[in-house]
Amino acid sequence: MDHAFFLERMHRAIMPSTGCTEPVAIALNTATARANAKGAVKKLTITLDNYLYKNAMGVGIPGADERGVALCAAMGVTAGDAQASMRVLDHVTPEALRAAKQMLFDGLVTVNTREDVHGLLVESVLETTEDSVRVLTLGSHTNIVRVDHAPFEPYVESQGDDALASDPIRAVKLTEMVEFADTVALEELEFLQAGIDMNMEIAQTGLTFGLGRTLRMLIEQGAIGDSPVARAEELCAAASYARMSGVSMPVMTATGSGNQGITLLLTLEGVAQAMKIEREKKLRAAALANLVNIYVKTFTGTLSAVCACGVASGLGASVGVVYMLGGREEQMLFAMQNILGSICGMICDGAKEGCANKVQLSSGLAVKSAFLAMNGMNVRGGDGIVGDELYTIFENLGRLVREGMESTNSVIVRIMSKGSDCPA
Numbered sequence: 001m002d003h004a005f006f007l008e009r010m011h012r013a014i015m016p017s018t019g020c021t022e023p024v025a026i027a028l029n030t031a032t033a034r035a036n037a038k039g040a041v042k043k044l045t046i047t048l049d050n051y052l053y054k055n056a057m058g059v060g061i062p063g064a065d066e067r068g069v070a071l072c073a074a075m076g077v078t079a080g081d082a083q084a085s086m087r088v089l090d091h092v093t094p095e096a097l098r099a100a101k102q103m104l105f106d107g108l109v110t111v112n113t114r115e116d117v118h119g120l121l122v123e124s125v126l127e128t129t130e131d132s133v134r135v136l137t138l139g140s141h142t143n144i145v146r147v148d149h150a151p152f153e154p155y156v157e158s159q160g161d162d163a164l165a166s167d168p169i170r171a172v173k174l175t176e177m178v179e180f181a182d183t184v185a186l187e188e189l190e191f192l193q194a195g196i197d198m199n200m201e202i203a204q205t206g207l208t209f210g211l212g213r214t215l216r217m218l219i220e221q222g223a224i225g226d227s228p229v230a231r232a233e234e235l236c237a238a239a240s241y242a243r244m245s246g247v248s249m250p251v252m253t254a255t256g257s258g259n260q261g262i263t264l265l266l267t268l269e270g271v272a273q274a275m276k277i278e279r280e281k282k283l284r285a286a287a288l289a290n291l292v293n294i295y296v297k298t299f300t301g302t303l304s305a306v307c308a309c310g311v312a313s314g315l316g317a318s319v320g321v322v323y324m325l326g327g328r329e330e331q332m333l334f335a336m337q338n339i340l341g342s343i344c345g346m347i348c349d350g351a352k353e354g355c356a357n358k359v360q361l362s363s364g365l366a367v368k369s370a371f372l373a374m375n376g377m378n379v380r381g382g383d384g385i386v387g388d389e390l391y392t393i394f395e396n397l398g399r400l401v402r403e404g405m406e407s408t409n410s411v412i413v414r415i416m417s418k419g420s421d422c423p424a
Contacts, residue, residue: 001168001172001176001180003180003183003184003188005168006177006180006184006287006291007184007188009169009291009294010192010287010290010291010294011191013254013255013256013290013293013294014191014192014195014252014253014254014261014290015085015086015142015252015253016086016087016195016198016250016251016252016253017086017087017250017251017253017258018062018086018087018088018089018090018248018249018250018251019060019061019062019089019243019246019248019258020055020056020059020060020061020243020244020258020351021086021141021253021256021257021258022052022055022056022059022141022351023056023059023061023069023072023089024072024086024088024089024141025052025056025086025120025122025137025141025142026046026048026052026056026069026072026073026076026122026124027072027073027075027076027079027080027088027089028076028080028082028085028086028088028137028141028142028144029046029076029122029123029124029135029137029144030044030046030073030074030076030077030080030124030126030135031076031077031080031081031082031088032082032135032144032147033076033077033124033125033126033133033134033135033147034076034077034080034082034126035082036133036135036147036149037126037128037130037131037132037133038128038130038131039128039129039130039131040128040129041077041103041108041126041127041128042108042127042128042129043108043110043125043126043127044073044074044077044103044108044109044110044124044125044126044127045109045110045112045124045125045127046069046070046073046109046110046111046112046122046123046124047111047112047113047114047121047122047123047124048069048111048112048113048114048121048122048123049113049114049117049119049120049121049303050113050114050115050409050410050413051120051303051304051305051409052120052121052122052303053069053111053113053413054348054349054350054409054412054413054416055303055348055350055351056069056072056351057069057350057416057417058350058351058352058416059244059246059350059351059352060244060245060246060247060353061075061089061246062089062090062092062246062247062248063075063079063089063091063092063096063097063246063248064092064097064100064246065097066101067246069111070104070109070111071100071101071104072089073109073111073124074099074100074101074103074104074108074109075089075092075096075097075100076088076089077100077103077126078096078097078099078100078103079091079092079093079096079097079099079100085142086141086142086253087250089248090248090250092248113413115410116157117157118157119138119139119157119301119302120137120138120139120140120141120143120302120303121136121137121138121155122135122136122137123135123136123137123155131149131150132149132150133147133148133149133150134146134147134148134149134150134152135147135148136148136155139302140256140302141256141302164297164298164299164301165298167298169291169294169295169298170295170298170391172291172295173390174292174329174332174333174390175329177288177291177292177295178288178323178328178329178332180287180288180291181284181285181287181288181291181323182284184284184287186280186283186284189283189284189286189287190283192265192283192286192287192290193279193283194252195252195261195265196252196265196266196268196269196286198250198251198252199239199251199252199261199262199265199266199269200235200239200266200269201249202239202242202243202247202249202250202251203235203236203238203239203242203262203266204238205238205242205247205249206237206238206239206240206241206242206243206247207234207238209241209242210238210241210242210245210353210356211237211238211240211241211353211356211357211360212234212237212238212239212241212242212356213238215230215233215234215237215238215360216234216238219234227274228270228271228274228275228367229364229367229368230364231270231271231273231274232266232267232269232270232271232274232363232364232366232367233270233360233363233364234270235266235267235269235270235363236262236263236266236267236270236356236359236360236362236363237356237357237359237360237363238356239251239262239266240258240259240262240263240355240356240359240360241353241356243258243259243262244259244351244352244353244354244355244356245353252265254290254293254313255293255294255297255302255308255312255313256302256303257308257309257313259309259313259351259355259359260293260308260309260312260313261313262359263309263313263314263317263359263362263363263366264286264289264290264293264313264316264317264320265286266363267314267317267318267320267321267363267366267367268282268285268286268289268317268320268321268324269282270363270367271321271324271367272324275324277324281323281324282324284323285320285321285323285324286320288316288319288320288323289313289316289317289319289320289323290316291316292315292316292319292320292336293312293313293315293316295394296308296311296312296315296316296394296397297312299394299395299397299398299401300312300394300397300398300401301401301402303348304348304401304405304409305347305348305401305405305406305408305409305412306344306345306346306347306348306400306401306405307343307346307347307348307355307358307362308348309355309358309359309362310339310343310344310346310358310361310362310365311339311340311343311344311346311397313362314339314343314362314363314365314366315335315336315339315340315366317362317363317366318335318336318338318339318365318366318367318369318370318373319332319335319336319370321335321366321367321370321371322335322370322373322374325370325371325374327370327373327374331370331373331374332373333378333389333390333393334372334373334376334377334378335366335369335370335372335373335378336390336393337378337379337380337381337383337386337387337393338365338368338369338372338373338377338378338379339365339366339369340379340385340386340393340397341378341379341383341384341386342365342369342379343361343362343365344385344397344400346358346361347408347412348412349412349415349416350412350416381393385397385400
């Protein structure tokens with residue numbers, strides 16, 4: 001593959017978002033419905049796949065003092081900027097928040113879920129005094145594929161080929177990704193530094209409260225040693241905790257997730273700071289890490305029952321750390337095997353502040369796995385589900401997620417839905 005292919009894939013996968021990407025995807029969808037509907041709002045019905053619902057139900061919403069799927073859907077109508085993509089809730093006013101809460105109080109918002117779809121789904125139907133508009137988001141958080149005025153047919157999932165399975169990046173070899181990272185013009189990677197800077201800003205805010213402040217205190221007290229591992233964990237945990245709490249600051253996402261963008265970029269930044277690694281080496285490592293993350297997500301899907309901060313972005317970051325340390329393909333494969341041999345079963349039980357603990361764990365393990373790999377230590381292929389080369393490593397992981405954990409996600413949603421705004 002040429003440089004243009006890799007650059008296009010990275011630019012497509014990396015974008016800023018204010019707030020957790022699942023509530024933001026809902027708000028973007030309903031903001032689009034409002035922008036296309038005339039008249040006063042009478043009713044809003046929102047239907048989600050179980051995975052997205054799980055990730056939206058308990059996380060902080062930018063500009064709001066309460067949480068929930070119904071509220072973020074209503075905020076898209078009253079406060080959302082349909083042209084702002086993942087920064088749709090950048091400018092929530094107190095008046096707009098009150099109007100969203102009034103929609104809920106008046107019983108105008110209904111939330112449904114569907115278990116018969118196999119990819120990301122957001123479907124809103126906004127009924128007004130003059131119109132009825134249906135908006136469909138499919139496959140990825142910003143992929144709005146239809147805006148229809150009534151009458152419209154119920155959405156039926158296509159039974160065609162699996163788009164992820166046919167993704168051309170699956171044909172790419174690790175050697176090609178490394179060669180790209182080695183040779184791409186540095187100026188083409190400056191957007192990655194912009195992402196690091198953006199995520200560092202929210203990390204600095206996160207160091208003033210919650211998990212980030214506690215980790216900083218423990219490092220200063222000597223309870224946690226000051227090391228590349230600790231520095232990466234501290235930055236990642238602080239940024240994630242702030243984001244999950246609803247802090248209204250943008251984060252550079254990766255493959256549709258702010259926490260994955262944080263794990264990828266700030267793990268590398270933390271190690272680079274601790275080990276005084278030069279800027280160019282860091283950015284080339286970030287390019288490689290992002291490509292590996294994109295590759296992994298074609299096997300696991302956009303959303304799943306496993307925590308992608310561990311098995312995708314944390315794994316990609318580990319490969320990037322190996323690159324910064326001077327390792328090559330053998331050590332990179334070792335790092336991947338170390339990650340999957342350790343935390344491939346870490347579940348995703350929705351977006352919330354506790355995700356910051358998983359991000360911390362994933363970041364720290366990414367660094368440790370890289371150092372182990374550089375010293376010849378790996379979980380060998382054939383040990384459990386761990387494969388022995390790039391494709392089989394992730395084909396095995398994908399089978400675990402797709403075939404083995406579908407019911408796991410349903411159980412997670414049922415447990416989490418007690419007392420929520422949607423009986424799932």
